[in-house]
Amino acid sequence: MVTVINAAAWILCIVMGVLLFGDFIRTERFFAQEKKKEAEKEENGHGHD
Amino acid sequence: MATTEKPKAPAVRVRRVLGPLHVWALGVGIVLVGDFMGWNLGIQQGGSLASLIGLWIMGCMYAGQVMMVSEMGTVMPEAGGQYTMAKYLLGPLAAFNVGLMQVFEYTMLAAGDVIVVGQLLNSVLPGVQVLPFTILTLLVLAFINYRGAQATLTLNFFITAVAFISIIVLLFSTNFWDPQATLIQLKELTNGLPYGKLGLMAAIGYSCWFFLGIEGTAMAADECRSPNRAIPLGAIVGLTTLLIGGTVTWFICSGLIPAGELGNSVYPLYEAALATGKLYVFVALFVGTILSCLASANGCINDSSHAWAALSRDTLLPNLFAKEHPKYKSNYRAIIFLLPIALVFAMTGLLDQVVTFSIFSALMVYLLTCLMMYRFRKMYPMGTVKRTFVAPLFPLLPAVVAIIVVCGLFGLHLNYGINLISGAVFYLLSSIWFLKRRAKFLDRDHLLEPGLKKWGKPKWM
Numbered sequence: 001m002v003t004v005i006n007a008a009a010w011i012l013c014i015v016m017g018v019l020l021f022g023d024f025i026r027t028e029r030f031f032a033q034e035k036k037k038e039a040e041k042e043e044n045g046h047g048h049d
Numbered sequence: 050m051a052t053t054e055k056p057k058a059p060a061v062r063v064r065r066v067l068g069p070l071h072v073w074a075l076g077v078g079i080v081l082v083g084d085f086m087g088w089n090l091g092i093q094q095g096g097s098l099a100s101l102i103g104l105w106i107m108g109c110m111y112a113g114q115v116m117m118v119s120e121m122g123t124v125m126p127e128a129g130g131q132y133t134m135a136k137y138l139l140g141p142l143a144a145f146n147v148g149l150m151q152v153f154e155y156t157m158l159a160a161g162d163v164i165v166v167g168q169l170l171n172s173v174l175p176g177v178q179v180l181p182f183t184i185l186t187l188l189v190l191a192f193i194n195y196r197g198a199q200a201t202l203t204l205n206f207f208i209t210a211v212a213f214i215s216i217i218v219l220l221f222s223t224n225f226w227d228p229q230a231t232l233i234q235l236k237e238l239t240n241g242l243p244y245g246k247l248g249l250m251a252a253i254g255y256s257c258w259f260f261l262g263i264e265g266t267a268m269a270a271d272e273c274r275s276p277n278r279a280i281p282l283g284a285i286v287g288l289t290t291l292l293i294g295g296t297v298t299w300f301i302c303s304g305l306i307p308a309g310e311l312g313n314s315v316y317p318l319y320e321a322a323l324a325t326g327k328l329y330v331f332v333a334l335f336v337g338t339i340l341s342c343l344a345s346a347n348g349c350i351n352d353s354s355h356a357w358a359a360l361s362r363d364t365l366l367p368n369l370f371a372k373e374h375p376k377y378k379s380n381y382r383a384i385i386f387l388l389p390i391a392l393v394f395a396m397t398g399l400l401d402q403v404v405t406f407s408i409f410s411a412l413m414v415y416l417l418t419c420l421m422m423y424r425f426r427k428m429y430p431m432g433t434v435k436r437t438f439v440a441p442l443f444p445l446l447p448a449v450v451a452i453i454v455v456c457g458l459f460g461l462h463l464n465y466g467i468n469l470i471s472g473a474v475f476y477l478l479s480s481i482w483f484l485k486r487r488a489k490f491l492d493r494d495h496l497l498e499p500g501l502k503k504w505g506k507p508k509w510m
Contacts, residue, residue, distance in 0.1 A: 002176030002177055003176075005176075006176075006181060009177075009185050010181045012181075012185050013181055013184050013185045013188060016188035016192055017188060020188060020191060020192050020388075021385075024381065027375065031375075
């Protein structure tokens with residue numbers, strides 16, 4: 001019984017870690033893409049000048 | 050000639066959703082855990098009477114802190130508590146240190162809370178491993194904070210209320226009002242002052258544990274609908290709640306457990322519940338202890354991430370930590386950055402070491418607050434700026450508060466001198482890093498923008 005509880009706790013640790021860091025990585029990628037888009041827009045703007 | 054690039058600070062877009070009840074829950078939620086564990090070290094160091102005297106002396110110190118912070122806070126051109134005050138009254142280096150001390154005060158407190166959760170579960174089910182539950186608790190609370198402050202603090206309100214009710218359940222289960230049926234041993238309530246004045250000083254240091262973190266209420270000012278009303282009201286009601294809770298805790302535990310045993314107890318209230326021999330009290334206190342630890346760690350993660358993001362927004366730290374989550378509007382980078390620090394300290398399982406670093410950081414902030422109060426009255430004498438609250442007994446009040454804080458530090462040094470020196474060296478090295486590596490990136494105009502508009506340049510500029 002105690003072994004099951006311990007194993008469940010470790011599995012939940014992994015699940016929470018994946019949820020937390022998964023969203024963090026997705027958010028960072030989102031910001032990186034936004035930055036890239038802005039840079040491209042700026043570059044195109046300068047090109048027309 | 051090389052030019053120094055000054056990063057532009059990002060605009061702040063935090064949702065203003067919190068009221069006085071949330072502020073009360075945040076303040077008491079962080080601190081209530083002090084009733085469930087740790088405070089009884091004061092009994093071990095100075096006897097039960099010293100612990101009670103220490104509780105009330107520290108209560109006076111915190112009342113003084115609240116009054117000084119309220120006077121300065123209502124005049125400050127922006128919210129943020131002692132950190133903002135240090136920024137305007139003492140300068141960037143002091144602000145950096147106050148911010149850093151608050152971050153570590155809360156991060157260490159969160160680590161201490163999750164250590165207790167793991168160890169309490171292990172005490173009930175001896176085969177259960179402490180480590181996975183310690184890590185799991187911290188990850189779950191970090192995840193809740195990651196998803197935004199409103200859900201976090203509404204949850205805090207409920208778990209704080211349940212934890213406080215569990216203490217009241219324990220009090221009434223002792224039949225304290227009936228001299229015939231009471232379980233409280235009134236004749237053995239105190240063992241006096243077995244270690245004299247030195248013991249009393251040591252007890253004062255540990256009595257700080259009953260209130261430590263209540264000043265964190267100021268951290269939520271950015272998210273309050275009406276910070277000028279919500280912050281002082283929430284802090285004062287919170288302080289009163291803690292003083293009542295602390296006195297009731299001392300009374301129950303001292304009345305049910307002999308002072309010699311109580312001083313060494315890991316979970317004093319839980320042991321007091323066992324001493325009543327009533328199952329429902331035992332269950333209530335188990336739940337109360339777990340919930341108070343969760344509420345405390347929850348509020349601490351919220352406060353530490355706010356403090357870290359504030360340092361970053363003001364360019365005292367690299368501005369990457371100030372970025373908000375696009376969906377949840379939380380300080381998500383600050384939460385993720387501070388999580389491994391809390392995890393590492395929690396995984397050591399050294400509760401007393403973690404708690405000592407937290408108390409030391411808090412006491413240093415309180416000491417600087419006294420200095421700020423003198424500076425504030427010198428820079429802005431009475432009548433020169435409009436105050437909505439005036440702290441009484443100046444210049445005596447900050448002096449008395451400072452003396453109590455120094456007594457607390459002296460008391461701590463009696464058993465944890467090395468820890469205090471290590472903490473001081475850490476803040477000294479951080480200050481050197483700030484002066485050598487970070488100060489050149491400081492955007493002074495952005496740092497004091499609201500104040501410059503209101504007052505012009507402060508004296509240190």
